[in-house]
Amino acid sequence: MTVTLETPNTSYLFQATVDKTGSQVVGGKGVRVDIERDGVVHKNILDAITGAAVGALGWGDEEVYDIINKAARESTYSYPCLISNKSAEELSKFYIEHSPKGVFESALWTTSGSESNENALRIIRQYYLERGLPKKLKLISREDSYHGFTLGAMAISNNPRITAYKDYFMDQKNICLTMPSAYTYRNKLKGETEEDYSKRLLKTIEEQIITEDPDTIAAIIVETLPGSSLGTTPPPKGYLKGIRDLCNKYDIIFYLDEVMCGTGRSNPNGKLNCWENFLAPEDGPDIQTVGKTLGSGYVTIAGILIGPKIKEAYVKGSGTIVGGHTYSSHAFNCAVALGIQQKIAKENLTANVFKMGNLMGEKLKQALLSEDNIAGDVRGIGGFWSVELVSNRDTKEVFDPSLGIANRIKEQCFQNGLNVMAMGTTPTKSCSDRILLAPSFIITEADVDEIVEKLVKSVTELSKQLKEEGVF
Numbered sequence: 338m339t340v341t342l343e344t345p346n347t348s349y350l351f352q353a354t355v356d357k358t359g360s361q362v363v364g365g366k367g368v369r370v371d372i373e374r375d376g377v378v379h380k381n382i383l384d385a386i387t388g389a390a391v392g393a394l395g396w397g398d399e400e401v402y403d404i405i406n407k408a409a410r411e412s413t414y415s416y417p418c419l420i421s422n423k424s425a426e427e428l429s430k431f432y433i434e435h436s437p438k439g440v441f442e443s444a445l446w447t448t449s450g451s452e453s454n455e456n457a458l459r460i461i462r463q464y465y466l467e468r469g470l471p472k473k474l475k476l477i478s479r480e481d482s483y484h485g486f487t488l489g490a491m492a493i494s495n496n497p498r499i500t501a502y503k504d505y506f507m508d509q510k511n512i513c514l515t516m517p518s519a520y521t522y523r524n525k526l527k528g529e530t531e532e533d534y535s536k537r538l539l540k541t542i543e544e545q546i547i548t549e550d551p552d553t554i555a556a557i558i559v560e561t562l563p564g565s566s567l568g569t570t571p572p573p574k575g576y577l578k579g580i581r582d583l584c585n586k587y588d589i590i591f592y593l594d595e596v597m598c599g600t601g602r603s604n605p606n607g608k609l610n611c612w613e614n615f616l617a618p619e620d621g622p623d624i625q626t627v628g629k630t631l632g633s634g635y636v637t638i639a640g641i642l643i644g645p646k647i648k649e650a651y652v653k654g655s656g657t658i659v660g661g662h663t664y665s666s667h668a669f670n671c672a673v674a675l676g677i678q679q680k681i682a683k684e685n686l687t688a689n690v691f692k693m694g695n696l697m698g699e700k701l702k703q704a705l706l707s708e709d710n711i712a713g714d715v716r717g718i719g720g721f722w723s724v725e726l727v728s729n730r731d732t733k734e735v736f737d738p739s740l741g742i743a744n745r746i747k748e749q750c751f752q753n754g755l756n757v758m759a760m761g762t763t764p765t766k767s768c769s770d771r772i773l774l775a776p777s778f779i780i781t782e783a784d785v786d787e788i789v790e791k792l793v794k795s796v797t798e799l800s801k802q803l804k805e806e807g808v809f
């Protein structure tokens with residue numbers, strides 16, 4: 338259904354399209370959103386991406402309004418460096434207790450994933466200083482990675498969104514180093530098993546550690562399931578465990594970024610962390626950043642989870658952190674996030690999205706890859722999936738960035754009543770245009786069928802157009 342409004346098309350807001358308002362969300366209920374564009378309200382769009390993999394509980398949840406109301410009445414602001422609060426303590430306890438025993442011992446709450454990664458870098462720096470190892474400075478992250486939109490988080494990222502700002506970064510030659518991405522669909526060689534591919538990647542990482550001098554390496558940073566950067570490509574078998582072992586061997590911090598894939602989106606045990614798909618508890622990370630579904634879009638909250646090794650160095654060392662952010666561990670945000678996470682746990686919604694998401698992925702694989710269209714690969718875990726689009730399925734040829742396939746498929750989906758995210762072919766052509774899907778944890782089988790039906794229709798329609806244009 339659409340409703341036409343009289344709205345000006347100029348914007349007072351300095352983001353996205355600077356001189357135009359663009360699309361605006363004007364309502365939402367459950368798995369559906371109302372989006373206004375050019376004076377027209379498009380109602381009941383099926384939301385298959387929940388912002389950017391944010392909305393765990395769906396929109397307009399009445400129980401969350403009660404949680405918010407109670408939190409507003411009971412929370413008093415205090416400056417966290419001077420006076421802490423009980424909600425922040427309780428949220429930390431909840432996250433730690435809903436993670437495998439012994440992996441995390443402490444947490445810090447921030448207001449965004451980028452801020453979490455900034456703080457993780459700072460925490461790692463102080464960790465080595467506490468241990469008297471000031472030379473341990475270098476950070477190794479991956480090609481085609483995304484860790485945020487602040488300068489520190491950008492410096493450990495590698496993607497087209499950061500290129501313009503490189504001159505302001507931490508030194509990307511001597512401090513922020515890059516290792517290869519783990520991208521099975523394109524980079525696993527013919528005849529190589531997944532395990533062989535992992536071994537090859539791990540050999541490269543170990544050689545890099547040795548060449549750089551292990552005594553100078555501080556951390557290895559990996560998105561457990563890369564989101565927008567590479568389209569939910571799961572790590573090949575043995576890869577994360579291999580990195581864990583290298584970190585143990587060379588005294589390096591194993592740092593996972595689960596801002597987009599974590600906090601229940603892709604957990605196989607009805608709990609929180611994505612890495613539990615691949616690692617035993619004793620191989621968990623030393624530090625982990627989270628965000629997105631933590632507040633489910635109702636509050637701006639993200640965080641850093643800290644393992645016993647790091648905590649111990651602080652406790653045995655100075656025992657203090659000097660400085661902080663005004664809104665760290667904000668009592669109201671923490672109280673709301675805790676209420677939301679308790680509701681998700683009580684209603685078993687992590688288990689639901691894991692099951693429904695995997696069903697969605699399987700149905701998409703069957704429907705898309707059995708027909709002649711631009712879908713090259715369908716991949717993901719639980720509530721986080723991607724479809725990579727290619728101009729030739731056999732050769733996996735990427736679409737030229739100038740064709741703007743990402744924007745076109747997003748628009749096609751929108752016209753068919755489906756909200757998705759789509760990212761364009763990378764400038765290096767390392768990864769082709771891809772559609773991202775991250776529905777809310779409350780989706781039903783009927784919602785899954787509707788997402789699949791609308792997505793397949795959109796891909797089929799665009800494939801036909803591209804065939805007529807001679808580019809597919």
Ligand SMILES: Cc1ncc(COP(=O)(O)O)c(C=O)c1O
Nearest residue numbers: 449450451483484485564596597
């Ligand atoms: C893996 C990852 N890390 C960090 C961030 C940054 O989070 P935020 O946008 O909340 O700053 C994102 C955002 O998409 C992300 O996907």
